[in-house]
Amino acid sequence: MTAFQRFITASGMTNLADGIAVVAWGWTASLLTRDALLVALVPVALRLPWALLALPAGLVTDRVDRRRLILGMDAVRALAFLCAALALGLALPLAPAPDEGVSSPWLYTSLLVAALVVGGAEVFRDNAAQTMLPALVPQEKLERANGQLWSAELLTNALIGPALGAFLIGLWLPLAFGLNAVAYGLAMLLVAGLAGQFKAVRTDDRRGWKSEIGEGFAFLRGVPLLQTLAITTGFWNLFGNLILVALVLHAQENLGLSAQVYGLTLAGGAFGGILGSLLGDRIAARLGPVRTMQAMLAIAGPSFLLMGLAPGPWTLGLAFAVMEFCSFVWNVVSVSTRQRLIPDALRGRVNSIYRLLAWGMMPLGLVLSGVVVSLGELVTSRGTALVLPFWAAGLGSVVVAILVWRAIARGFAGISR
Secondary structure (H helix, E strand, C coil), rough: CCHHHHHHHHHHHHHHHHHHHHHHHHHHHHCCCHHHHHHHHHHHHHHHHHHHHHHHHHHHHHHHHHHHHHHHHEEEEEHHHHHHHHHHHCCCCCCCCCCCCCHHHHHHHHHHHHHHHHHHHHHHHHHHHHHHHHHCCCHHHHHHHHHHHHHHHHHHHHHHHHHHHHHHHHHHHHHHHHHHHHHHHHHHHHHHHHCCCCCCCCCCCCCCHHHHHHHHHHHHHHHHHHHHHHHHHHHHHHHHHHHHHHHHHHHHHHHCHHHHHHHHHHHHHHHHHHHHHHHHHHHHHHCCCHHHHHHHHHHHHHHHHHHHCCCCCCHCCCCCCHHHHHHHHHHHHHHHHHHHHCCCCHHHHHHHHHHHHHCCCCHHHHHHHHHHHHHHHHCCCCCHHCCCCHHHHHHHHHHHHHHHHHHHHHHHHHHCC
C-alpha cells in the first residue's frame, strides 16, 4: 500500500466516524428537545471551533510534524466520543423530548462539551491533512488526488456513515458514538505508518505568532482569486448549514421519515458528491476552471429550492445529490488551485485563514437555521416554517452567484499572467 493509499484509507476511516456522527448528533439532540434553536446548538458547538481555532491551527500546522498532529487530534476525538457514549448509556432510557427546554440538562450539556472537543480537534486535524497532500502526490496530479480523496471520504462520510449511524441509533443509541472511537483508532494505525517529511521546511527565522500569522494574511491579500474563492465557499457553507437543522425536523415532522430512512436519504445525496469528486478534474479539464466554477454556482441555488419542495425521501435525496455534486466539483477546483498557489512553508497559515473565512460561516448558518424556523412559526404554521430555511438558502445562493460571477473570471486571469 502506497503512502497516498494509506492516507486515503485513514481519511476514509475518520470520515466513516464523521458520517455516523452526522446523524447521531442532530438526532440525539432532537430526542432531548423539540426546540429548533436548542437542537441547532449541538451542531453549532461542533462547528464553532472553526471560527475560534482556525488561525492557531494554521500556526501550529506550519511549526510541527503534520503527521504527529493528525495522530494526536484523532486520539482526542476518540476519547470525546467514548465519553459521549458513556454519558448516553448512563442516561437511558430517555424521557420524552419537551417542546421547550431539554428533558435531561446534564446529558444535553455533555453532548455540547463533547461536540466542542470533537470540533476543536477536527480543526487542527483537517488543516494538517489538507496541507500534507501535496507532499504525497505530484502537483500536476492534485485535482485527481483530491477527487479520489473526496470520493473515498464521501463513500464513508455521506453514504455508508449516515446509514450505519441510523442503524446504530435504532439498535442502541450509545453505539452511534462508541463505534466512532474504534474508527479513529484504526485511522491512527494507518497514519502512524506513513513515511516521509511532513514538517514544513522553513528558511525564515521565527518571529512570533503575530508576525507569522501576518505573513499568511499578507499572502492571501496578494492573491484576489483566493479571497474570492474563500468568501464564496464561506457563503456556500453558510447556506448548506442553514438547511441542516431544518432538514432533520422537516424529515421527521413534515415527511414522517424514520431515522433509518432519513439516514438513507442523506446517503443518497452522497452519490452526487462522489460523482462530482470523481468527475471534477475531467469537467475542469474540458470546461476550464472558470466555466466549471460558474456552472456549479448557477446550479446550486435551484437545488436548495428543490429540497424544500421535495414531497418525499426520493425527491429529497435527488435534490440533495445535485447540491452535493456541485459542491464537490467546486471543491476539486478550488482546493487544488489553493494547494498550487500557496508555498509549503506558508500553507498551514494561509490555509487556516482561508478556512476561517470558508468554514467560520458554518456556525452562523446553523444558528440562522434555528432562528428562521422560530421566527417563521410566529407568522405561519410549524410545517411551513420548517421549509423556510431551504428557500432562504436557495435565494441567497443565487444572489452570491451573481455577485462573484465576474470576480472568479478576473481572479483566474490574474494568476495566469
